[in-house]
Amino acid sequence: MKSLNPLRVWVAALAVFCLPAIHAATVTVDSANVLVDTRDPLSLTVTPSSHGAVSGAGLYAPGSAVILTPTPSAGYVFAGWTGAATGTQNPLTVTLAANQEIGATFAPDTGDSDGDGLTNFEEVTIYATNTDLADSDGDGLADGVAVQMGLDPLADHAALVQIIQDSRETFGLYSKQELTDLRPGSTTVKVLPSAGGVQLRMKVQQSSDLKNWQDAGEAVFEQAADPAAPKRFFRFGVK
Ligand SMILES: [Ca+2]
Numbered sequence: 001m002k003s004l005n006p007l008r009v010w011v012a013a014l015a016v017f018c019l020p021a022i023h024a025a026t027v028t029v030d031s032a033n034v035l036v037d038t039r040d041p042l043s044l045t046v047t048p049s050s051h052g053a054v055s056g057a058g059l060y061a062p063g064s065a066v067i068l069t070p071t072p073s074a075g076y077v078f079a080g081w082t083g084a085a086t087g088t089q090n091p092l093t094v095t096l097a098a099n100q101e102i103g104a105t106f107a108p109d110t111g112d113s114d115g116d117g118l119t120n121f122e123e124v125t126i127y128a129t130n131t132d133l134a135d136s137d138g139d140g141l142a143d144g145v146a147v148q149m150g151l152d153p154l155a156d157h158a159a160l161v162q163i164i165q166d167s168r169e170t171f172g173l174y175s176k177q178e179l180t181d182l183r184p185g186s187t188t189v190k191v192l193p194s195a196g197g198v199q200l201r202m203k204v205q206q207s208s209d210l211k212n213w214q215d216a217g218e219a220v221f222e223q224a225a226d227p228a229a230p231k232r233f234f235r236f237g238v239k
């Protein structure tokens, strides 16, 4: 008969003493002096769910702390726990006192990571475009704009974009900067929220050769506008 190692028996006895009474009778020392937990394992079952998966299911010793981690499919986000768990904690730590069955739900990702006007869900499940690139195919037309125009966002519309850019007057297309910036590197028109109007600041320069310019003063023009008007356009001329 194999002799017991006194030190290991002492450690085993101490461990048994420290465990709750309900567990004490189920922890034994085997013939190799190894501490053995003879309690029946508990099952943590994860209910199959669509649009995602959850890791952590399996058999565990009673009292185990198990970490469940949900992983949504592309275009979806984790929405919450079901079954024996509630809430949206992620990851979720479950301490097993009995068999448990937990499920997870996943919902369409309504975020717009690249700001192109299409949700991540739409990009992945409908248009197959890049959720992190506003212009997935690099043709100059953002995915969301292409969809708004009834076009395939992955078809090459570079020629169409070029025609529009070359004919901006025809389409009335000017950038905000072009409308407010009348000289390189500075904004000359600004909105006056308190006055409900706009301020036009003009810096006058003079030259004798069209190459070298000197400051010739500054003129400021302020015009009140109807605060209730959603839009207000101004233009000025030189007499
Ligand atoms: Ca997007």
Ligand SMILES: [Ca+2]
Pocket (backbone or CB within 6 Å): 135, 136, 137, 138, 139, 140, 141, 142, 143, 146, 153, 154
């Ligand atoms: Ca594009």
